[in-house]
Amino acid sequence: MFTEFLRTSIPGRAVTGGLVSVNLVNLRDFGRGNYRQLDDYAFGSGGMVLAAPQMKDALDSLSREPGRKPFVVYPSPQGVLISQEIIETLALQEDVAIICGHYEGIDERFVSSYVDLEVSIGDCVLTGGEIPAMLIVDAMSRLVPGVVGKGKAVIEDSFYRGMLDNPNYTRPYEWEGLKVPEVLTGGNEHDISRWRRREAIRRTLTRRPDLVSRASVREYISGVNVAVIAESENVDFAGLSETCNAYGAGRPYIVAGNRELREVMKSKIPSAKIVGSVGKILDTLGEGTMIVKAASSARRNALHSLEAKRMCLEHDGGVLFVFAESDEALDEVDGIEAYVFTDGNDVAMGVRIGIALDRFLGKR
Numbered sequence: 156m157f158t159e160f161l162r163t164s165i166p167g168r169a170v171t172g173g174l175v176s177v178n179l180v181n182l183r184d185f186g187r188g189n190y191r192q193l194d195d196y197a198f199g200s201g202g203m204v205l206a207a208p209q210m211k212d213a214l215d216s217l218s219r220e221p222g223r224k225p226f227v228v229y230p231s232p233q234g235v236l237i238s239q240e241i242i243e244t245l246a247l248q249e250d251v252a253i254i255c256g257h258y259e260g261i262d263e264r265f266v267s268s269y270v271d272l273e274v275s276i277g278d279c280v281l282t283g284g285e286i287p288a289m290l291i292v293d294a295m296s297r298l299v300p301g302v303v304g305k306g307k308a309v310i311e312d313s314f315y316r317g318m319l320d321n322p323n324y325t326r327p328y329e330w331e332g333l334k335v336p337e338v339l340t341g342g343n344e345h346d347i348s349r350w351r352r353r354e355a356i357r358r359t360l361t362r363r364p365d366l367v368s369r370a371s372v373r374e375y376i377s378g379v380n381v382a383v384i385a386e387s388e389n390v391d392f393a394g395l396s397e398t399c400n401a402y403g404a405g406r407p408y409i410v411a412g413n414r415e416l417r418e419v420m421k422s423k424i425p426s427a428k429i430v431g432s433v434g435k436i437l438d439t440l441g442e443g444t445m446i447v448k449a450a451s452s453a454r455r456n457a458l459h460s461l462e463a464k465r466m467c468l469e470h471d472g473g474v475l476f477v478f479a480e481s482d483e484a485l486d487e488v489d490g491i492e493a494y495v496f497t498d499g500n501d502v503a504m505g506v507r508i509g510i511a512l513d514r515f516l517g518k519r
C-alpha cells in the first residue's frame with residue numbers, strides 16, 4: 156500500500172526529492188514465535204488486539220539516536236478529530252511515528268504509555284490505520300517548504316485560514332447548459348476577488364458554520380477600522396496603533412467631542428486620526444460600513460462575539476469597531492453590539508482592543 160503512495164504524485168516527489176523521508180517498519184518483524192504473532196484475543200470480548208510488547212519493540216527500533224524520540228501518532232476511530240491545526244503541529248516535529256492499528260486496536264497500556272496523539276480522520280470506521288497514515292503523511296508533506304509549487308498556494312488553500320474555498324471553473328464556458336459565472340470571465344480583478352470572497356463565506360456559513368469561530372477572517376472582510384471614543388485625557392492607549400496594524404485595521408480613529416481633548420489626543424497618539432464624531436468617520440468610510448460596538452459581558456442585549464463575527468462575514472462591506480470609555484458613549488452610536496470583555500472597567504483600552512480584534516480577526 157505504501158510503496159506506490161510514496162512513489163506517486165506530490166508526496167512521491169517530496170520523498171524522491173529528499174524533502175520528506177518516510178521509513179516503513181513492518182510490524183511482523185517484531186512478531187513472536189513461529190507465526191510471528193502480533194495479536195491476541197481481547198480480554199472480555201472475542202476480537203483480536205495488537206499486543207503491547209511487540210508494539211513497544213517496533214517503536215524502540217525507531218529511536219536509533221540517543222535522546223531523539225519520535226512524536227507518536229496512533230490513528231484510531233477513538234482519537235480526536237484531525238484538523239489542519241493538528242497537521243501543522245505535527246509538521247513542526249522533527250520525527251513523527253505513525254502506528255497503523257488493525258482489528259480491535261492496540262493494547263491500551265501501550266497506547267497510554269507511548270502514544271502522544273490518538274487521532275481519528277473522521278466519524279467512520281476503516282479496516283486499518285494505513286489510509287489514515289497516508290492522509291497524515293500527505294497533509295504534513297505539503298506543508299514542507301518546496302513540496303507544493305508555490306508557497307502561496309498553500310496559504311490560499313481552504314482550511315489554511317479556516318474558511319472553505321470558493322468554487323472553481325474551467326473551459327468549456329458552457330457545459331450541459333451550465334455557464335461559468337459571468338464575473339469570472341469579465342476580467343475585472345476587483346470584482347473577481349470580491350466574488351471569490353463572498354462565495355467562500357457563503358459556503359462556510361451554510362456548510363460548516365462550526366469553522367467560523369476559529370477561522371482567520373481578515374482577508375474576507377473588505378475593510379476593518381477601529382474607533383475609540385475618548386472622554387478623558389487619561390485613556391490608556393498603549394499598544395493601540397501596533398495592535399491595529401497587526402490585525403490589518405490601519406490607523407485607528409480617536410473620537411473626541413471637544414477641541415481641547417482633540418488637541419491632547421493629537422499629541423498623545425500622533426499616529427491616530429482624530430475626529431469629532433463617529434459620523435465623521437462614516438463620511439469617510441461610507442454608509443455601507445457596519446458598526447460593531449465592543450462592550451462588556453455585563454451589557455444586556457450585547458451579542459456573543461461569535462454571532463457578531465458571523466454578521467461581519469455576512470455583511471458585504473467594511474466593518475468599524477467602536478470602543479468607548481463609558482457605556483453611555485457607546486449608547487450614542489448606532490450599530491450592533493458584541494461583548495468581548497468579562498467586565499468593563501478595569502482593563503486598559505489598548506488591551507481591550509487587542510482582545511476584541513483577536514476574537515474577530517485572529518486565528519484560533
Ligand code: ADE
Binds near residue numbers: 278
Ligand atoms: N482506523 C480505523 N478507522 C479510523 C478512523 N476513522 N480514523 C483513524 N484511524 C482509523
